Amino acid sequence: MYPNRFLLLLLVFSSSVWACDFEQVQFASDFPTGRLSQCEATPQGRYLLTLKPEDKDINPSPWYHFSVYAEKQSTIPVALVVKGYAPRYMPKYSTDGNSWQALPFDTNNGQVQFNVPVPAGKKVYIAAQPPITNADYKAWTQSLTKATPGLEVSLLGQSKQGRDILVLTKQQPDNHEWLVILGRQHPPEITGAQALMDFSERMLEDSALTKQFLDRFNVLWIPNINPDGVAAGNWRHTTDSQDLNRDWVKFSQPESRLVRDKLKSISAAGGKIAFALDFHSTYYDVFYTMPDGYSIAPVAFTEQWLNDLQAYTNGMFKVSVKPGSNPDNGVFKQFIADTYKVPSVTYEMGDNTPREKIRYIAGAAAQTLMRSLLSYTPDEYDYKEQ
Ligand SMILES: [Zn+2]
Structure with a gap:
């Protein structure tokens, strides 16, 4: 349907990417404390977001912090993927980057799955913990x-x-x-x-x-x-x-x-x-x-x-x-x-x-x-x- 929705976005030389652009939704971590390593859209319509550490052999504290943007009001199904490490932080959601609330989530096949409510044309934020920058x-x-x-x-x-x-x-x-x-x-x-x-x-x-x-x-x-x-x-x-x-x-x-x-x-x-x-x-x-x-x-x-x-x-x-x-x-x-x-x-x-x-x-x-x-x-x- 939308060929670029199935693109695997890779930036292998860095543990963090600045942005992942899909037809319907954009993910970005282009701000202080931002972190997201790799994005992939599945044929089922879920976005797999991979978290990678800055170095090998590291304490399992998979931090993440990224924005989600869509032109249309939507609910975006995402899954956090942490290869080789256990996920640790339950997802938090913010519409302004200041006040945060916990999001309902589930685990499946080693993924942390949840839905992100996104208003039309306005960024929302997902983070491992309410960030202190x-x-x-x-x-x-x-x-x-x-x-x-x-x-x-x-x-x-x-x-x-x-x-x-x-x-x-x-x-x-x-x-x-x-x-x-x-x-x-x-x-x-x-x-x-x-x-x-x-x-x-x-x-x-x-x-x-x-x-x-x-x-x-x-x-x-x-x-x-x-x-x-x-x-x-x-x-x-x-x-x-x-x-x-x-x-x-x-x-x-x-x-x-x-x-x-x-x-x-x-x-x-x-x-x-x-x-x-x-x-x-x-x-x-x-x-x-x-x-x-x-x-x-x-x-x-x-x-x-x-x-x-x-x-x-x-x-x-x-x-x-x-x-x-x-x-x-x-x-x-x-x-x-x-x-x-x-x-x-x-x-x-x-x-x-x-x-x-x-x-x-x-x-x-x-x-x-x-x-x-x-x-x-x-x-x-x-x-x-x-
Ligand atoms: Zn410590």
């Missing part, structure tokens, strides 16, 4: 600094592709202990990115506890360490094919080197890195910690904090803890523990944890962490060789 971080950073006296934003340096990596600092001249907060090593991990924002906002709100906390501790945020991967819609890596959260031993990437050097300069100026949190997403809510008895101080800090968090939530949230240590693996948490001899935690939000629950957990985690950090004396953060 580099521009969103910039807007968030600006609104937070505007609302928070003494919160400063500065340029840490540039990513491999020359994008700005920003740091936020809240410090007072007499404080010397630092809390470090890192985010977005892995581009598709949106619930973790959201948790970082919620957590930070709670830590900066006007309250007796935050005042007491910020009167003693400085805070350093690197909310978006992988802006190249975010812009590219990568599943995991930097655009230099590296997993940043395996780079904290070899430091092959400018992004990890910038953070390493910033922490070094804080130490060199007499500052004390006291604790670090690194925000991610995985299949469920979990805190990755350093094991009991690891050479850090205060040795029982993380256990106490997470017990306090469990008590605070009174059963509304089940705190899951997974201790682990692998000195050669290049994970940020381990880098902090091994370099500064203090506790560090990877804060993982579930992919499907609801928006309000992410905010609730982040608020509870921030409250209890501030109390826990205050409950130890400065001396207790100094690890003493046994």
